[in-house]
Amino acid sequence: MKDIRNFSIIAHIDHGKSTLADRLIMKTGVCDTRTFKDQMLDNMDIERERGITIKSQAITLPYAAQDGKTYSLNLIDTPGHVDFSYEVSRSLASCEGVLLLIDAAQGVQAQTLANLYLAMEHDLEIIPVINKIDLPSADIERVLEQIDSELGLDPDTHLKCSAKDGTGIEDILEAVVERIPPPKGDPDGKLAALIFDAHYDAYRGTVINCRVFDGTVKAGDSIRFMFSGSVYRVEEVGHFGLSRQKRDELSAGEVGYIIAGVKTVSSVSIGDTITNDDRPCEKPLPGFKEAKPVVFASIYPIASDDYEDLAEAMEKYKLNDAAFIYEKDSSVALGQGFRCGFLGLLHLDIVQERLEREYDLNIILSVPSVRYRFTLKSGEVVYVDNPMHYPGPMAIDKGEEPYIRASMMMPDRYLGAVMTLCIEKRGVNSNMHYPSPGRVELSYEMPLSEVIFDFYDRFKSVTQGYGSFDYDLIDYRESNLVLLDILVNGEKVDALSQIVHRDRARARGVQACDRLKDEIPRQMYKIAIQGAIGGEIISRSTISPFRKDVTAKCYGGDITRKRKLLEKQKEGKKRMKMVGSVSIPQSAFLAVLKSDTDS
C-alpha cells in the first residue's frame, strides 16, 4: 500500500487538465507516442471536440521514482463541467491528493476555487501546479499572489509546468510520490469500496470503477451494493492501463475495476458502496447522493417511423449513462416520443448529439424545462416538468420553482454588468467579496429556469469570457407561473410551450416569436407565429413565403455540384419536423430559450 498514490487533477475548464494527463501517461511509458491519441483519457469524440471530460476515467501509471522504487500512481480523471459536479466529488473521494492546475495566463477562476473547496472537503493533499508557463501572456507572479491570497495555499509549494511542451512533468510525478500520502486501510478488514464511475462494455456488461478502502475483493466473491441492495458474483477484477489489466484481487488502497455480471450501468449508482455479501461492513462510505436530473425535455423522432429505432437507441444509450432518465411521452404536434431528464443543458446537448451520431437518428427536442411544484386547490401537490401537464390556472393554489445559488467570479470591471444580468434573471440575496484586489466573487439566488434560459451564454458575453460560473440547487420558492403557448399558423405546438413567470411572459413570448422567425426557414406559404397565454395573444411574427429559389445554371454538365447542394438542403429538411403544413427545424426548439443577444 505504501507504493500506491491515488490522485486527481482538478482545474478550471481549459486550464490544460487533459493535456497534463496525457503527458503523465506518456512520461510513465504506458503508451508510446505512436499509439498516443490526443487527450487519451477523453475517449469519446464529443469529449475531444468540446475539449471537456464528460465521464471520469482512471488509469494506473507505473512510475520509477528517484528513490529507486516503483510506485503505482492511480490517476483518476474528473469531469470538467458544472453539470457533473457530483461525479467529480465521488472521484475526489477516491483520492488522497490532487494536482490543482492553474493557467499561468488566466490565473485562478471560479472552478479553480470550487474544485479546491471540494478537495478540501475531502481533506486531500493539494499541490498547486501552474500550467502553460510557455505562454507569452503567462504571469506567474500574479498567479503566485492569487494562490496565496485567494486560495489560501502556501505559494512555496507550487510547481510549474507546460503540459504542452512537456516541461516540469518529472517534478510533478516526484511530488505526487513525495507529498501525497499513501492510502490507509486494512486489506484484511471488511470490504468497503467506493464506486466512482461505471461504463458499459458490450461483451462484459457493466465495468465498475472503484476505490477499495478496506478489505479485498477477488473473482468469485459475492458482493453487495449497499444502496441498491443488489448482490452479484464477481467475474473479474483488475487495474486500468490503456486497456483493462486483469488481476487476482483488488485490496485496500487500490483503484481498479470490477466486472460482476451487472447488465446495465443504471443498476450501478455512482457513490454507492460495494461490500462483501457474506461479510458486510457496518456502514456505507459517506457522501452518497442519487444523481437527480434538473432539466427535462422530450425527444421525438423526426420521422415517426423511427420511433422503434429511437426506443432501442435510448435503451442502449441508457446502458452507459446512469444520470439520464426517460419515460414514454406523446405530443399532439410531434407524435410519440420520450420525456427525459438531464443533469443540465450540457448533458442534454451531449445526449442529443450522441443519439444522433452513434445511432444515426434524426431527433427533435422540445423546449427544456425545470421541474415545477404546484399545490392544487384540492390540496394535492404535483411536480410538473412537462409544460403539457400544466394543471391550468383555475386548479392552481400555489406554484413554486426550483432556485439555485450561483457562484460567479470575475474581474471587478464586469461587476455592474453581471449584477444587471442577475437582477434581470430575478436574482436575489446577492453576496459579494473581494478575494484579491481587482477580483470579485459574487453569488446570487436565482430561479433555475432563468439559468437554463440563456444565462450562461450571456454571462460569458458580458464578462468577455473572463467570468466563471458554478451553481448548486437550494430549494423551491413560490412563483407566479403561467403557461406560454406558441401557435404556428394558428396551430398550437405543444412542444414549444413553456411554463414561465408571469412577469416574464410577455418578453419571453416576443423573444420566442422573434427567434422562431429566424429559425424557421421560408416555406411555400406565409407562416404566422404567435405567443399566447390562455386565449390571449401576446406576441406575433410572420415569415413571408419564399418567392424564387432556383438560380444556378445546370449547365456544362456539372450536375453533381447542383445535386450535392440540393442533397444538403434535403438533409437539412430531414432535421425538420412537419407540424401541420410547416417544417420546423430541430434548432428552433432550443432557440426559443436563447435571447437575441447571442450570436
Next chain:
Amino acid sequence: MTLSDPANRSLKRDPGMDQHMPHGSRRRVDNSPGLYIHVPFCISKCGYCDFYSCTDTRLTDEWLGALTREVELWRGGFGPFDTVYLGGGTPSVLSLLQLERLLDAVRGAFDILPGAEVTVEVNPADWGLQDLLVARSLGINRINVGVQSFDDGELRFLGRRHDSRQALAALANARRAGFENVGLDLIYGLPGQGFNTWKGSLEKALLLAPEHLSCYELELKADTPLGLRYGLGELEPRTGECLRELFLRTSELAEGAGYVHYEVSNFARGMEKASRHNRKYWDHTPYLGLGPSAHSFKDNRRWWNTGSIHDYLRLLGEGRKPVAGSEDLGPDQLAFESLFLGLRTREGIDLEEYRDLSGRDLLQEKGPQIESWVREGLVRVEGGFLRPTRSGMAVADALAAL
C-alpha cells in the same frame, strides 16, 4: 429595332412554334451522346462569372495541342455524337485557324452524325461578318451570343468588354452569315435594376427573334468580383420577391412572343429549337466533356477534368487523361437528379422513368405533398409527367428538396 436582314424573314417563315408538350411521349427521341469542349480562355473576367477561365491567351496554342491529345485518348471510345458544343470561357477568343484545327481533330477522332447541332458561344466583341462566315464554313450551325444586356451601363457593371451596339451588330452579322439557329443570353436581377430596364433588354431580344433565348438570374457568388463587392456591403441584391416578379414577367413576355419556356432559364421558338445539347445534361444522356473542368457522363458514372489549365497541360503532356474525380451514381442519386432536373423543365418528371430508376412511385411516395403543390398551383400531373407550372418552376429547388 433595325432588323431588316433576310435571316429575320426566314425566321418568320418558321412554322415550328409548337407550344405543346409531347403528351405522354416516351422521351429520348435522340439519345446519341453529346460532346462538350471547354475553351478556358477569356480576354477579361466578367464580374459575375465563376466558371473556370484563364486570361493568359498566350496559352491557347499549347492548350489546343493538349486538347488534341485528349481527343486522341478518347478516339473511338465515345460517340457517335449528334451535338458538339464549344463553351467556356470564351471560345471566340480562339482564332478561326485554331477553331478549324480543333474541329478537324474532333472529326478525325469521333463520328459526328449528319445533321448534328454544332454550337459555339461567341462574345459580341469578337467576330465580325467575315469570321462568322468562316465559322459557318467550318460546319458550325448554331451560335450563342453572350449579350447579357442591351443597356451599356449594365454591361459595364457586369464587367463585359462589349457594348450594346456590338451586340446588335453581332446578331445581325450572324443572320447575314446565314446562321439559322441563333441564341442569346441575358442576365436579369442586377442590383438597382428597375423592371423597365430589364424589360427594355428583353423586348429588344424578343424583337431580334433569336431561335433560343437564355435568361439567367444574376448570382452574386463569393469568388467573383461582384460577389466580393456584395460581401463588402457595396451591393444590395434584389429581394426574392422582386426576382420572382422578374422571373414570372419574363416568362409571360417571352411566351407571349411565341417562345416556349422549356427550362427555368431557357426559352426556344418551338421545342425543336431547344438546345439539343443542354438537354442531354438534364436527362442522363451520355456526354463527353473535354478541356479543363469539363464534366462527362456515361453508364451512370460522372467524371470531371481538372479545373487548372496548368495541371491539364501537364497531365496531357504525360499522355494521361486529365480526370480529377468521378462518381458512380446509384439508383437513388439518378432518381433524385431526374427529379430536380425534371422540376426545372416544362416537360417535367417522367413518372415512369422515375419508377424505373428508383423502384418507387413518386406520386405515392410524396402523395400529400404533391397534392398540396397541385392545390397551390405549383405542379400538374398529366400524361405520365409531373410538370411544374410557371410559379412551380420559380421554386423548383425547394420542391426538389422536400
